[in-house]
Amino acid sequence: MDASKTRRFEAVVLPHLDAAYNLARWLTHSDQDGEDVVQEAYLRAFRFFDGFRGNHGRAWLLTIVRNTAMSWLEDGRASSATREYDEERHAGAHSDGPEAQLARKDERGQVNAALKKLSVEFREVLVLREMEDLSYREIAQVAGIPVGTVMSRLSRARKEFAALLAKEDGNGR
Amino acid sequence: MDAEETQEAQEAMQLRERIKGEAKYHAAPPRLAARILASLPEDPAEIPRSGWRWNIAWVSSAVAALCVLALGLGMFLTLPNADDRLADDVVAGHVRALMVDHASDVASSDRHTVKPWFAGKLDFSPPVFDLTAQGFALVGGRLDYLDRQPVAALVYRHRQHLINLFVWPAAGDAPLRRIERQGFHLLHWAGGGMNYWAVSDLNADELMQFRLMLEKAAD
CATH class of the missing domain: 1.10.10.10 (Winged helix-like DNA-binding domain superfamily/Winged helix DNA-binding domain)
Structure with missing residues (x-):
């Protein structure tokens, strides 16, 4: 199978998006920062992807997410206005699939x-x-x-x- | 192990259970996948899946190159066998379901809701079991398309992990096969007139456990 780099990247790394976001979100404490960190980490991962071999895409990606989040925090790039909101109160606004119910x-x-x-x-x-x-x-x-x-x-x-x-x-x- | 260590191990277990059960798992918002895909650099080698974004010259040279390849090598190319290709499709179906945050069209943990939902949509009736008590909660179901036919995709959850179980009629029985693909574990078997493909990022043992529970429920 000679899938192109993007396709291979999607298949190896995108499945771990939840794990990436969960880690970034817990490290940065903010939805916005979590998303920004994950996006930056994915771009970095894409750049280094040629050097990636093997089956442990999850740990490899989480390493990049973790390092991105840490430098994000050290550089003081965390959003000044905390964008967190009362999750209990806003929970009803989210989609009502079984996952959302479970999360709630x-x-x-x-x-x-x-x-x-x-x-x-x-x-x-x-x-x-x-x-x-x-x-x-x-x-x-x-x-x-x-x-x-x-x-x-x-x-x-x-x-x-x-x-x-x-x-x-x-x-x- | 002295008493102090035993106690520490016990406390660690309890904390683990509490974190697993109560800490908020922040699943990525659906828009994030789209945002990331949009921000990736364009890959000129990618075959466009939607729309023609490449100019005529590029397309025609690609076509020419392909023709040369086909003529020169066509006879000698070893195509992956049917199961291998199917395994790729199964993983793709699983990943797509996770990407668009749309694992199920009928979202229900009640098999009496999920099973009839397929009735008007497929010309077969997939076996649906509620394995909540066994640790594999039924989340819902949806239609997918594999092996050139519409298939039932049943979605189960174990801890934070989703399992997609693809089911469609089989001509005969097939022994269990374990496959690892792109970091996912897959199980394939056929029995009782149905083909089964299970795929998840769960570890292989837990996926085997899932299959065992299905078999037991079917008996």
Whole structure:
């Protein structure tokens, strides 16, 4: 099969758009920044795509998304006006497919609030591990740290998250 | 493992469950895929799928080149076998469904809603099972076109992952085949008069589990 570069890129990388956006959105805290980061990351990915070989498109793409998001945050390009809105309140405005319903059911305040308050390096390992089911080795690749560091960082992230969650649960109930 | 480590492992499991169940999964808004595709540099080697954006000279030289290729090599080209081509189409169908955020035309977790929906649209009746209790929730169904015929596409969800199950009548039985294509796992088998192609970004074991649950439900 001699698919052209664009076609091959679409087939390998586009399927992971949700994972890319979820990571970018959790790292930047904003819909707008999340979209911008993902678009920039996809353009970068396209540029480097010739060098990509193999089957692990997901980890490869998430590495680029992660790095794009981090430099985005470091450069202070995060949108100044926070564009987040009350998701509970606006949930009804979204499309009403089963996915939307499912997502809405899952919008439970405390876990989201606690995750949001975590430092970015703790948040990224938890999102990659618990939401995207990446292996330690893949997380090491994406976050650019040794596998041993992944494990210790996950452990510290869980402790910190548990502490924040305890606080949130106390407030919310 | 000492008591402290055991406790830490347990707590980690509980946190994992809470994050999985309660943290908001931010799926990409549908417009994002379109935005990204529009921003990619044009690829001159791409065969236009819609519209003619290339000038006559380019098209005619391409046609000439193709003719030379066809004449010179045509006899010796090994075409991929039918299953391989079908596997590509199955992946393409799955990806398209994810891209346009339009996995199902009939969105229902009730098989008594999904099954009759196909009745007026296909000349066969695909078996539809609700596997929610087994961890594979029925999300809905839609029509697709594979192997030169309209087929039923049933959509199931396991955790955050969608599974597309394509079903159409089969002439005979076929043994289970596992295929990996572009990072997706595919399963193909035929039995009970139906062809089945399952495709997902789930890992191979979980997809096998899905197939097992289907078989059990069918019994």
